[in-house]
Amino acid sequence: MKQDVLSLIEQNYPSLSPSARTIANYLQQHPLAIVSQTSAEIAEQTHTSKATVSRFFRQLGFESQQDAKQAQLQLRQSGVPVLTQGNEIDQTEEELSNLSLTFEGLRTDVLEEVGTQLAQASRVTLIGFRNSYPVALHFRQQLQQIRPSVRLLPQPGQTLGEDLHDILDDEVIVLFGFRRRTRIFKKIVEALEGRNTILITDPTGQVYNQQVSQVLVCHLGNNNPFYSYAAPMSLVSMLCNRVYAQIGENAQHRTQSISKLYTDLDEMEA
Structure with missing residues (x-):
């Protein structure tokens, strides 16, 4: 079972490029984006490219952003406290x-x-x-x-x-x-x-x-x-x-x- 994306970001942060760190900073501040946004949307929010976002997730050990999303959802299903919805939950x-x-x-x-x-x-x-x-x-x-x-x-x-x-x-x-x-x-x-x-x-x-x-x-x-x-x-x-x-x-x-x-x-x- 893959680790929590945020934990992997923290572990890999020192080796990230400046543009990758921009993506890391964004996801740490907006963890819901991992499961709610596409690579293109993350790229737009961080003023990077879709290719840079894809390389970022590969550096964390995922095949793609979608792979990271599925890993995050699987963690939640197994009982790990992971944010998968916004604050608007009733x-x-x-x-x-x-x-x-x-x-x-x-x-x-x-x-x-x-x-x-x-x-x-x-x-x-x-x-x-x-x-x-x-x-x-x-x-x-x-x-x-x-x-x-x-x-x-x-x-x-x-x-x-x-x-x-x-x-x-x-x-x-x-x-x-x-x-x-x-x-x-x-x-x-x-x-x-x-x-x-x-x-x-x-x-x-x-x-x-x-x-x-x-x-x-x-x-x-x-x-x-x-x-x-x-x-x-x-x-x-x-x-x-x-x-x-x-x-x-x-x-x-x-x-x-x-x-x-x-x-x-x-x-x-x-």
Whole structure:
């Protein structure tokens, strides 16, 4: 995978000609031009020639400006924060689109089945790394208020082997895997084959759909440099509400008991 164009510009800047440095300066100040402008447009903006622009990108290691553009877009698809759109993005519209695409793609019967499994399992194990960890942590905080035996992995500073070895027969594992996934992720999926594993992921995680019990796909958006986790958080909320409905009165009693402990321990603001 090629490097970010801006990083390559920085690395090669000392060896660039004066005209190439003019192009480099322009692209550093206007990084969106890498994916939004043609070689002719960049040449016009920098008062150079199209041939000079082509030589500039070849010096960075690309066959052409189009090759650099595709490399930049591929970086974004792999999860690297790269600017590919202007500042005019409507964040509200982007979030609503992510939520709409996510929930339109989730089958009601699958969500119902997952909710039942989470309610009835002897134990629920949640696993998440990097950006997936906060989503898994929030899921644990919600589930633990309505049912016992919910654990989050990995524990800080701990290995996973012991915990994966002790997976129970009727346990449900919820594995979170959003771009960019760690190298160990694939090995964890392999180690959990044959277990009741629910994978919550972005569209690229569907490559694992033959190795897990269920795949729930969340859309994170592609227009902003950073992905949005509004859809995964919303899905977690939906699943917890379904589990609450499945458990019913026992869930209500548990939340009341926990709230009483909050009061006894003086943990929450009045």
